[in-house]
Amino acid sequence: MSNASASHPFDQDTAVDKVTDGHYAATVTDRWSALTGHPNGGYLQALALRALGEGTAHPDPVSVATFYQRPGNPGPAEVHTEIAREGRRLATGEARVLQQGREVIRTMAHFGDLRNATGPEHRLAAAPELPEPAECLDPLAELSLDGLSIARQVEYRTAQPFGFMQGAPSGMPQAEFWMRLRGGREPDLLALAFLVDAAAPAVLELGEPPAPTVELTTHLRARPAPGWLACRVQTRHVSRGFHEEDFEIWDVTGTLVAQSRQLAMFP
């Protein structure tokens, strides 16, 4: 995860500059914001992970949990990292992202090497069944992206329009769709750690408002093949001000590459 010659906004905006061992400087930009004006939680997580990855010889984040404490803001940030254990198969560490001296998020992760990982294979769930992206519609095509800068970085394709975008929430907080970074930036594990939080919340189909993420756990299961990513999002339990959102990302070869669950809390 080098900072050199990064040209895509995702690589530019997750770049970290080493100050001292375990201490990095970064800049949170305004290119990853939803309507709140605050940077997306997956983007902040990717920034934390990128700094953390600098400290271990293991190339791949495989399990990541981020605890969100305060909304981030565009502007300077510090990332403090610690490798708790550098093992043979896994390294474990954490990264804290601070802005103006206050901790915004804390991310803990195991890193490993998914290239060489082997073991028994049992695949008991199916990838989303979607028409080819070219046969799908762009749900953002007729939408104003004012204040939704994240939509300038990520694009989506769906078989049908989202009900909530038509003013008619379906009542079913689940969806399947294609997603990718714009501009030909192919997916990698770091991008997946952002993209699991980059789609419209499933609770919008219940007529509920979006809610800040308080915790996000992601398991990265394989390095993704280049191309579109098939995604599935679902919420099943909205209760006491909290709800979970499950997110799966499958690559174009039909391999599950990321699965996440977040807990969100209504304001």
Added chain:
Amino acid sequence: MSNASASHPFDQDTAVDKVTDGHYAATVTDRWSALTGHPNGGYLQALALRALGEGTAHPDPVSVATFYQRPGNPGPAEVHTEIAREGRRLATGEARVLQQGREVIRTMAHFGDLRNATGPEHRLAAAPELPEPAECLDPLAELSLDGLSIARQVEYRTAQPFGFMQGAPSGMPQAEFWMRLRGGREPDLLALAFLVDAAAPAVLELGEPPAPTVELTTHLRARPAPGWLACRVQTRHVSRGFHEEDFEIWDVTGTLVAQSRQLAMFP
């Protein structure tokens, strides 16, 4: 979470003694071990959470992630805790459990108050459909519990025998069953943080061996009513040496009280 007059083994064995602020002494016992001889990961997590809970005014763990680094062992342990943020609705902190000076697990958590939490309610999934516990069988009844000390603390009831226990794995890595602590110790959130890891791994029904947990995230959604807990476990993706296991716990009133996912790694 007081240490006083604890009489059940779960309360005794998760007790922590304050040494200084943020530093606790504990004893990991041999009463929570599976066949490996190492203490169960959910038990270690409950120990970490109990120490962490001492440092916040918020009574309830609501979201917990534990990263497992090394197997624990019966014997003394230290727990180092840090509250990163004490907010109005949530407090956030982490606990590190060390044995012989080496970090065994690290647990991060949000604490809140589930008694007073309110918000929209949408319940889109159903509790396990199980016969009453009295009409079920005890899957451990004819089993030797030698080396399986955890089974002396937890009991189970199932509608049918588990296939893997009959030497005939079903091929379906999923199950529904009742579970509770033995001895009349009613469930609370701390017990749930243990119980999500206290059942037989679903991959045994694939004919695969048990695998150590490397990460476990649990969302605690409501304080459980007294009584048996209805549980559902499922694994869907076994790949590259890793697999996830999803676990749900519902109380006798049909309320989802805990949902967890763990990532396990074959040795």
